[in-house]
Amino acid sequence: MIFIIQCDSPALWQTYLSDPASITMEGILIFNKHLLFLLTVIVLFIAWLLFYTIYYFIEYNNKFSSKFVHSKELEIVWTSIPALLLLILSTPSFTLLYAMDEISEPELTLKILGHQWFWSYEISEFNSCQKQEQSLKYVCYMMALDGLPTTKQGYFRLLETNKRVILPTNTHLRLLVSAADVLHSWTVPSFGLKVDACPGRLNQINLF
Incomplete structure (x- = not known):
């Protein structure tokens, strides 16, 4: 597991793109x-x-x-x-x-809202297999250097948050990105995704 994390994360003196995950x-x-x-x-x-x-x-x-x-x-x-x-x-x-830009039938929608210094996420179809549809909402704050565990590996400086976004694999996903205050940019290099989060505008990207 540690080897996979190191391959998908930035390395010292890295001169090439990240390992593909999509x-x-x-x-x-x-x-x-x-x-x-x-x-x-x-x-x-x-x-x-x-x-x-x-x-x-x-x-x-x-x-x-x-x-x-x-x-x-x-x-x-x-x-x-x-x-x-x-x-x-x-x-x-x-x-x-x-x-x-291909649009497919998504099985899950992740709503991403950018704020100054943190991101908020919402999964509307979470637990939709039950009779009552529920939504999963949480906020991700960047962890300070003092808050990173020194005894565990897999934590990244200036990239680690208090909560991580966990998504299913081998599934068509739809990501809706917007901002609440100023312009932001949401990106995952290993997925080849980079989209601007603009206030008052909803941008959509697909992920598989």
């Missing part, structure tokens, strides 16, 4: 890896092209100036290739964006 975050990581590979190839090609131009067209190697002015074929090539690359990148990008 299908959305896994898709973001795969797209990010492909994008980094493509950017590396482009940067290496541009660096080689600059080195080639500087080395072979320097004044010491070329005593006479070239009469080359322009080339329609070359202009078409260096315009078409970036456009083609953007078109190739747009396909998985838009697919991922539409998958994140």
